[in-house]
Amino acid sequence: MDTRNPSAPPRVQSPTAGHKPPNRQPRPGGLAHDNTRHTARFTVIGNHLAQHHELSLLAIGLGVHLQSLPKGARVDIKSLAARFPEGATRIAAALRELEAHGYLRRSRERVPGGRIVTRTVSCNQPAAARRHAAPEPAPEPAPEPAPEPGPAVVRPEEHARSEPREKRAPRKPLPAVPRPAHPAPVLLQEAAGLLADLRRHDPRLLLSACDTAHLAPGVAAWLERDAGSAAVRHALTAGLPPEGMRRPAALLAHRLADRLPPPPPFRAPAVPPPATHPLQTCDGCDRAFRAPAPGRCRDCRPDHLEAT
Incomplete structure (x- = not known):
């Protein structure tokens, strides 16, 4: 390929009788050559x-x-x-x-x-x-050994x-996600529905059933901490990279663990208000009093009269 010798100049042919040499003047505007003889770093191309x-x-x-x-x-x-x-x-x-x-x-x-x-x-x-590429067959059909590389x-x-399939690296597992304290079936079902709806916001977030089952407990942990569905959806879909998201489930698992909100503050149970009974008319003195059912007021009850 890398030949040091340039090709020899062509032999000058003697003109034959009755042959008129062609006009070797280049056409106006045609190609012209400005050649310099190569002495190193050149290749002869046919x-x-x-x-x-x-x-x-x-x-x-x-x-x-x-x-x-x-x-x-x-x-x-x-x-x-x-x-x-x-x-x-x-x-x-x-x-x-x-x-x-x-x-x-x-x-x-x-x-x-x-x-x-x-x-x-x-x-x-x-x-x-x-x-x-297509050599002639040898006279003897004996197979030749494969040449050494x-x-x-x-x-x-x-x-x-x-490459053989068995040599391919196994797929890395997804990052761990938080777990809810009380994994109720209703909560996990709501979390799975939220994950399935993410593809409406970004088509790249179309998750498989296996990835959804892995991420659902992490979403349930958010919902258990009083994070609404809109807040969880915004935390998972906001600021996604425009390209290069090769495994969306791994990115969602990282966000669920990295951005987990704190538990809600403790709230004492509210004291129920006292019961208010309707007004009743006393059967003994026609006086109005509050009681759950009609009857006599406290002053007209037999036990009160005996005590007095």
Whole structure:
């Protein structure tokens, strides 16, 4: 890829009889070259790539860039997207173009550690790449042993989606939430309904049944401390980050524990007012008196008369 020798100047052809040399004067306004001979840090690129009629301009530029890189350079999509402004989607499409036209070979291999990696080879001659990709069958059909992984042309690209499922890190549990002193079923049901209604205020707060069951006791602890539904809803939904909320249930659990209000102050039970009986008319003296039922007043009762 990094050739030190520039290409030799073309041999001058002798004019044949009856052949008129073409007019080599450039067209007015056409392309002109101001060339300086390279003596170091240059790469020879074939016109079959630089002037390809089917490759896109991005694929041609990316192919030239790959041929100019030294061995061991990182050419995975993530590294190229960090190097150029086109983005991962366009770079991946350009790599597929180069692969389809024989300028790139990619193969997946399993390294001794068990990971699946991609080995990438840049080809400066697409015809040679096609011959390498489809070799003629050997006269003897004996299977050849798999080659030992040698020095790669480029460093292998790691693919997270190819890793075995058992190696993925387990999901972290949600933070602990407060618990009500008296977890009445009615209180927990009200708390679950409040959590289910949060998605109306922010679609990102659509909680699963498992997350709702974990958060409901924390909301019930707020309601038990005389925090109304509106106050709990405001504490959970106000000031949410505009982006980057990857796990809403964890954020709600943190707020329930961090912003828990204090218990309400102790209030002595109110003394009930004395009972007021209706007015009654005494059956003995026709005097009005208060009593729960009709009858005689205190002065006309037999027990009072005997006492006097």
